[in-house]
Amino acid sequence: MQNMFSNAERAEVLTQALPYIKRYTGKVVVVKYGGNAMIDEQLKQQVMEDIVLLWLIGVKIVLVHGGGPEINDLMSKLGKKPEFCDGLRVTDKETVDIVQMVLAGKVNKTLVTMLETMGGRAMGVSGMDGRLIEAKMKDERLGFVGAITKINIQPISDLLEKNYIPVISTVGCDRQGNTYNINGDTAAAYIAGALGAERLIMMTDIAGILRDKDDPSTLITEMTIDEAGKLYDEGVISGGMIPKVDCCIEAIREGVKNVIIMDGRVPHSILMELLTDEGAGTMVTGG
DSSP states (O other), rough: OOTTTTTHHHHHHHHHHHHHHHTTTEEEEEEEEHHHHHHHHHHHHHHHHHHHHHHHTEEEEEEEEEOOHHHHHHHHHHHOOOOEEEEOOOHHHHHHHHHHHHIIIIIIIHHHHHHTTOOOOOEEEEEGGGEEEEEEOOGGGGGBBEEEEEOOOOOOOOOOTTTTTEEEOOOEEOTTTTTOOOOEEEEEHHHEEEETEEEEEESSSSOOOBBBBTTTGGBBBEEEEEHHHHHHTTTTOTTTTTHHHHHHHHHHTTSSSSEEEEEETTTTTHHHHHHHOOSSEEEEEEE
């Protein structure tokens, strides 16, 4: 593999990336990380490599992560069966303790360690630290699932100023000290908006928004919020894609320049999106 490209070809690739490097150096990019890219160890390694590379060229990367499969795994070991309602995890008191342990503990610290091992400087925080994510109960049927009421962005701004990669687990809290399980896409949208991010990248398990869900060649590469509304009406955006696109629209309304929904299963998809002409996935803009 190492001998596939000559030194001249490698140099050409780097010079072609230069305009994109200049565009994103010093800018904030928020990455929502989850799905199969998080389960597959080789993909996880590549995602962390991409993030460290971007950090090394001066991009202010913020990593927001989920960890649903890890939560299910621990629940299973404890003899507790996961329950879902409208795509959200029903979270009783015992389950929210498990969510906090897995997200703020195991998953968060594993990602921080990987980034540090690859030469990055990372700091793990949960939405409870510095009251980063304040929340209230979303729906009594769901238990301790939170609706975000406020983002206190100062802890993240401080870490970025000190040249750390903030790694954020999506648990929140209220003023009474209750802990809430927060949807990762929603948290990423609000955090990106509060930071005025140049871009929010949502890593998913599909190529992006498809006109025909069974045909990858029908990928919609770019759309505005208004066009998204029409696609809702036409049924193109349906099922599990609805909450993801809702989060994209929320992020843009909160101040993010544009949002990308991309396939996190494609190796180095983040670099393809930020540092090449082609890009990856579907870009949602304000229009």
